[in-house]
Amino acid sequence: MIVLLTGSRGRLGPAIAAALTAAGHxxxxxxLIDGGDIRDAAAVRRAATGAGxxxxxxxxxxxxxxxxxxxxxxxxxxxxNVLLAAEAAHIRRVVHFSSGxxxxxxxxxxxxxxxxxxxxxxxxxxxxxxxxxxxxxxxxFTARTGVDTLCLRPVAVFDEEGYARSMGSAGQAKPATQRxxxxxxxxxxxxxxxxxxxxxxxxxxxTLAAVNTPYRGHLRALLCASDIADRRPTLELVAxxxxxxxxxxxxxxxxxxxxxxxxxxxxxRALGFRPQYRWPGRR
Numbered sequence: 001m002i003v004l005l006t007g008s009r010g011r012l013g014p015a016i017a018a019a020l021t022a023a024g025h026x027x028x029x030x031x032l033i034d035g036g037d038i039r040d041a042a043a044v045r046r047a048a049t050g051a052g053x054x055x056x057x058x059x060x061x062x063x064x065x066x067x068x069x070x071x072x073x074x075x076x077x078x079x080x081n082v083l084l085a086a087e088a089a090h091i092r093r094v095v096h097f098s099s100g101x102x103x104x105x106x107x108x109x110x111x112x113x114x115x116x117x118x119x120x121x122x123x124x125x126x127x128x129x130x131x132x133x134x135x136x137x138x139x140x141f142t143a144r145t146g147v148d149t150l151c152l153r154p155v156a157v158f159d160e161e162g163y164a165r166s167m168g169s170a171g172q173a174k175p176a177t178q179r180x181x182x183x184x185x186x187x188x189x190x191x192x193x194x195x196x197x198x199x200x201x202x203x204x205x206x207t208l209a210a211v212n213t214p215y216r217g218h219l220r221a222l223l224c225a226s227d228i229a230d231r232r233p234t235l236e237l238v239a240x241x242x243x244x245x246x247x248x249x250x251x252x253x254x255x256x257x258x259x260x261x262x263x264x265x266x267x268x269r270a271l272g273f274r275p276q277y278r279w280p281g282r283r
Contacts, residue, residue, distance in 0.1 A: 002026045003211065004051040006044075006082060007058030009033045012097065012157065012203060016055060019204035020211065031058065038078030041085070048085035053211060056082045057097045060127070068126035075130035076137070083141045083149075093148035095210045098135050100155040100222060100262070101128035106193060112246040113238060115194075116263035117153070117222050135220055142218040150210045150271075154203050154223040155196035155262060163199075163280050166229065192241035194261045195228030199277035209271040219270055224262035227278045233257040258282065 003020050007013045008029030017027045030036040030047045038044055038058045048054060059075040060066045066074070079096065086094050101107070103115065104123040111119060121132040131153075138149035158166070206223050228234050235253055238245075238261070253259050258279070267273045 001052040002028055002050060004028045004030060004048050004054045006030045006036070006038055006054070006056045006078070007097075010057060011061065012057050012200065015159075015200050015204040016057060016207045019208045020055075023208055023212070025211070038081055039074060041081045044078075044081045045085040045088055048082075048089040048091060051089060051091060053093045053095070054082055054086050054091055055095045055097075055207060055211065059097070059130075062101075062127045071126040072130050075127075076133060079134040079137055083137065083147075086147055087141075087145050091147065093150065093211075094138070095207060096134065096138055096149060096151045098131045098151040098153045098220065099128065100153050100196065100224070101125070102131040102135055102153060102220075103222075104128060105155065105196070109242060109245055110194075110261075112248050113194075113242065114249055114261045114263045115222075117220055117266045139218045148216055149218050150213075150215070151218075151220045152203075152206060152210060152223055152267075153221060154198055154206075156193075156198070157200055157203055158197055159200040167280060192237060194242075195230040195234075195237070196224055196260070196262055197229040197279065198223050198225045198275060202275045202277050205276070206267060206271065206273045209267075209273040213271050215270045219266075221267040221270060221273075222262055222264050223267060223273075223275070224260050224264050225275050225278055226260050226264075227256070227258040227282060228260055229279050230258075234259050234261060 003025045005013060005017055005027050008017055009031035020027050028051060036043060059078055060071045101123060102121055103119045107123055107125055123129050123132055135151045138151055142149045
């Protein structure tokens, strides 16, 4: 099958393209570096002609990627153009890259822990808001056209180099104060970012799962590693940093002391996806 991959030259694109190609799909790239602007509706429509599916990973990556007006314009208009191109080309599915920030992650403390896909959205910053509104756009599009829209919500994505930068000399996660400023994800309402992370290879695998799944309709699914990026156990950190947040966890946090605070069971049920990579050095 021909898969149109927007953002094919971006941070996620090459790994996704490699996974799709290895599975036998033909990847058609569309990226600003190559002159492909997702704000150009006609260009997106031409690129979609003849494709069987679209993976939409293009956009400004976060709030540091541009001023708020640009973030909103690129991410929302780009998604709109992709959806209309899918309809015009009779494409059956769009896999859209959203973000954990669509749920206000890193802006405020969670309403409850572990966080899951039923958590409220309503983020306040431009990037998270553009992702949440894009999800709403996808839901409305599916309701009107019947085209599947699967919105993947990865948390902080790390490749091997990114993991290496975040590790201390003993092979453990550096304290937040020792990490580069760009990686010190400090929420406005708390002092700890919940240790969220996911390996780029798992993101690529989840994308392939979303391409191949028999699931029909609209979906929003968090993607996160099964453990936290911290040297201290999860429950110890929750008791210290987020004792005021309602707790919904069970004995699984005793069995796995470093268990993630992001519940990815929806991705497992709908896509058959389970993350394979834990924090480096941890089995």
